[in-house]
Amino acid sequence: EVQLEESGGGLVQPGGSLRLSCAVSGFTVSANYMTWVRQAPGKGLEWVSLIYSGGGTYYADSVKGRFTISRDNSKNTLYLQMNSLRAEDTAMYYCARDRLFRGPFDAFDIWGQGTMVTVSS
Amino acid sequence: DIQMTQSPSSLSASVGDRVTITCRASQSISIYLNWYQQKPGKAPKLLIYAASSLQSGVPSRFSGSGSGTDFTLTISSLQPEDFATFYCQQSYTKPFTFGPGTKVDI
Numbered sequence: 001e002v003q004l005e006e007s008g009g010g011l012v013q014p015g016g017s018l019r020l021s022c023a024v025s026g027f028t029v030s031a032n033y034m035t036w037v038r039q040a041p042g043k044g045l046e047w048v049s050l051i052y053s054g055g056g057t058y059y060a061d062s063v064k065g066r067f068t069i070s071r072d073n074s075k076n077t078l079y080l081q082m083n084s085l086r087a088e089d090t091a092m093y094y095c096a097r098d099r100l101f102r103g104p105f106d107a108f109d110i111w112g113q114g115t116m117v118t119v120s121s
Numbered sequence: 122d123i124q125m126t127q128s129p130s131s132l133s134a135s136v137g138d139r140v141t142i143t144c145r146a147s148q149s150i151s152i153y154l155n156w157y158q159q160k161p162g163k164a165p166k167l168l169i170y171a172a173s174s175l176q177s178g179v180p181s182r183f184s185g186s187g188s189g190t191d192f193t194l195t196i197s198s199l200q201p202e203d204f205a206t207f208y209c210q211q212s213y214t215k216p217f218t219f220g221p222g223t224k225v226d227i
Contacts, residue, residue, distance in 0.1 A: 107170035
């Protein structure tokens with residue numbers, strides 16, 4: 001069964017750090033593009049970061065320099081290291097598979113259930 | 122960055138109604154446009170990719186159209202389980218951006 005399970009969220013003080021994990025079953029993380037998307041409470045969806053199967057990474061400007069996306073192929077797990085956290089980073093964080101349909105068309109076809117990050121003193 | 126807008130921001134409809142949601146991009150994105158449905162407390166679900174292609178397992182009452190800057194999502198006959206918020210998203214260039222969402226109340 002294809003499944004993504006996030007963990008690692010919680011309450012952290014401003015300026016602190018957290019590492020989110022996304023354990024994947026049913027497909028190989030390293031052979032796919034993987035992404036993180038977040039959603040602040042009561043707000044819309046915001047794309048955060050992407051890692052290509054080849055290892056290239058991309059970030060939203062709002063997190064560039066503070067967040068790092070990575071993966072552990074042996075554990076088939078995706079990560080998001082979040083440093084220098086701010087109140088505006090408070091959100092539900094979802095991992096998702098970024099699939100290429102019909103060649104060049106990216107879409108996020110499989111999602112985890114999310115892990116909540118709250119940045120507050 | 123490419124800005125995505127949606128209209129309306131919310132709508133109320135009845136079971137059986139035909140519902141149309143519009144999404145507009147701030148510049149041409151060809152057909153690099155996806156639609157997602159999100160129910161309260163749940164993760165988003167991919168409905169349509171590449172503007173008009175139905176994701177596997179999605180009911181055929183959902184359809185998408187458009188290219189360039191203007192796109193539509195149509196629900197041909199609204200069902201009770203379609204109560205949700207719908208988001209468009211461009212995958213033409215990074216940063217990938219979502220529209221603000223359209224909440225559909227039954």
